[in-house]
Amino acid sequence: MATYTLGQAAIVNMGTWNGSTSYVPLNFVAANGGSFLCKANATNIQPGVTAGWQNYWVSCGVGIKGIAITSPTAGTATVTVTLSDGSSSSFSFGTTALADGSVSTAKLADKSVTPVKTEGIQTQHLTAAVTLPASGWSGNSQTVSAAGVTSANTVLSSPAAASWESARDNGVRCTGQGAGTLTFTCDSVPGGNLSYNIVILN
Numbered sequence: 001m002a003t004y005t006l007g008q009a010a011i012v013n014m015g016t017w018n019g020s021t022s023y024v025p026l027n028f029v030a031a032n033g034g035s036f037l038c039k040a041n042a043t044n045i046q047p048g049v050t051a052g053w054q055n056y057w058v059s060c061g062v063g064i065k066g067i068a069i070t071s072p073t074a075g076t077a078t079v080t081v082t083l084s085d086g087s088s089s090s091f092s093f094g095t096t097a098l099a100d101g102s103v104s105t106a107k108l109a110d111k112s113v114t115p116v117k118t119e120g121i122q123t124q125h126l127t128a129a130v131t132l133p134a135s136g137w138s139g140n141s142q143t144v145s146a147a148g149v150t151s152a153n154t155v156l157s158s159p160a161a162a163s164w165e166s167a168r169d170n171g172v173r174c175t176g177q178g179a180g181t182l183t184f185t186c187d188s189v190p191g192g193n194l195s196y197n198i199v200i201l202n
Helices: 105-109 161-169
Strands: 003-005 012-016 027-031 034-038 057-061 064-070 076-083 088-094 125-132 141-145 154-159 173-178 181-185 194-201
Touching: 057 194, 125 141, 141 173, 154 161, 154 173, 161 194
Parallel strands: 003 154, 012 027
Antiparallel strands: 027 034, 034 057, 064 076, 076 088, 125 194, 141 181, 154 194, 173 181
């Protein structure tokens, strides 16, 4: 389990990356099919594209940026898949079997040719907000529902702005996760409800 308690900080979802926006640390953006977290002030530094982008951004979710198909030699095709972090992978295959009429509709109908289901290759992120009710503490811990959380994914938690001081003063932190749940622990029980912003990296 990888859980990070950020203390008096907030992850801000900025939507899709824009070259004219000035980003600051903990801004979260979507770009080129992936997701990125800003770690240094950045303007017009496109994640996964601009040279040296790794100095400003952390890749949180890798997605497909583009797919190119070329035919370097007769009878062969090369497919290159480029990911949002700038890396790419290629493979080649023979095209003879792809000629018109090589697979008949009759073969498809009788299922002698099995269609392949492609889901796409993408790591997704989810953002959520959870409330820790003042009455929900049992001793010094509390478990709340958090849709999308598993025992294996990485969870980033940060108190919402209105809850910073109480969370800090009472030592509230995320200490565990399970299927659809997050567990928080405190040094002393807060007197009111707390709100937390959550980023779930799958």
